[in-house]
Amino acid sequence: MGNYDVVVVGGGPAGIAAAFSAAKLGLKTAIIERHAMLGGNWTNGYVLSILGMYTYDGSEKIAGGIADEVVEWLKGYGGTKGKAGNFIPFRPDEMKIILGELAKKYDIDVYFNSLVSGAVFSGSAASEVKVTGKNGIFSISGKMFVDSSGDADLVYNAKLGFLEGKENEGWHQEATIPFRIGNINENDIIIFSQMHPDLVSVKVNENGRLERFRLMPNLIEKAKRTNELYLPNANAEFMFNTSREGEFVCNATHVKISNFTDGKEMAEVIEDARRQVASSLEFLKKEIHGFEESYLLDSAPSIGMRETRRAVGEYVLRKDDVLSNARFDDAIARCGHPIEIHDPEKGVVYIHLNGGDSSWYHIPYGAIVVKNVDNMFAIGRCLSAEFEAQASARVTGTAMAMGQAAATAAKLAIDAGIPARKVDTKKLQETLRQNGMII
């Protein structure tokens, strides 16, 4: 159906950054997206916070370029007020709208309701992807391919090697359906937290506004024991403001995943997570001062998947690289997020970088170049990484940085007529810096 310079599989944070960057470099670009919106976990999974653009303590900016442009458009549209601590909170509809507008501005062909389900090769280069749509299966061909499906679907369909879940143990990080609550009385919660610091802790910003708050674990555990709250797995009830007075998003629900490709299992866990949403709201309204007049605004249309399959690249980013703040000659981005594992048995586990929360490590180019293929990148959630390394590098600021790097490398490879693995990484870094990236 189309012949493109760059075919981007999946329009999440990594994919949109790759596509916008590719188009800005003059490449004819397509995004193939199985859902009917751009944004991936941002818009389908209500991950309403961009982490990774700053170090974990919020002190230093470590990602720029196309990510800055997305944030500026979002601000312009009133979808965010910008940085709060170490992240950028935002609202999902505004994100959906501005991503669509940017795709139009850059003349990108976007295919919605289109699932990439196959790949065709000519020697060691991919030549087209098979896409399943409402009319059946059709082909889209390209010079360079970017797997930004989060699930490494392109890599999987191309029958290339992949990694999945925790090595040698097979389990996945838990998945979450975040939900938004409207009409929360922020002042009442601040007062309640002062009266009951054992039940609720709050973070108030410099303007005296409630930025985020959490229910203390003892309150949750007690409510679970007395069946007042249905949250079967280990949780932290954590809420942050979405940039609008009285509107907060809650990340409390957690479900265990054994086979993310099994539609029947996914239906069961998603319905279970929705039950957790309903129970959480009922509990908050009954027990926490400030929630009396609140209501469920909405919950994520789909479910937020933290980790599924990962590609095997020219380099596999290691847990040790992350923790030891590794520096690479072929660096393409920085990441400062700790290893964050939503463990089905232990709950949420953080392992901080050895250099502390103001430090960062490099993402190397080799970790986004798919091994043994001339023209394929895997970026974002499905980069080439060990389980624990992905648990850090997956955040969306870093995912966007990988997207810009893949697009820029695609341009250099096409212009020079060379495979992706042969791209001159010094030239790549120079171009990325010229275009606002921080390496």
Ligand SMILES: Cc1cc2nc3c(=O)[nH]c(=O)nc-3n(C[C@H](O)[C@H](O)[C@H](O)COP(=O)(O)OP(=O)(O)OC[C@H]3O[C@@H](n4cnc5c(N)ncnc54)[C@H](O)[C@@H]3O)c2cc1C
């Ligand atoms: C509950 C939760 C909370 C999180 N909290 C944060 C946070 O606060 N801040 C932060 O920065 N990160 C957070 N993360 C991590 C972050 O959301 C993901 O790692 C990030 O979305 C990765 O972006 P991505 O583009 O690689 O993948 P995704 O966002 O998963 O996007 C992949 C896209 O590909 C599409 N797709 C998949 N398969 C196909 C196919 N075969 N054909 C076509 N399209 C396909 C999907 O529909 C989707 O649009 C959180 C994740 C979860 C689940």
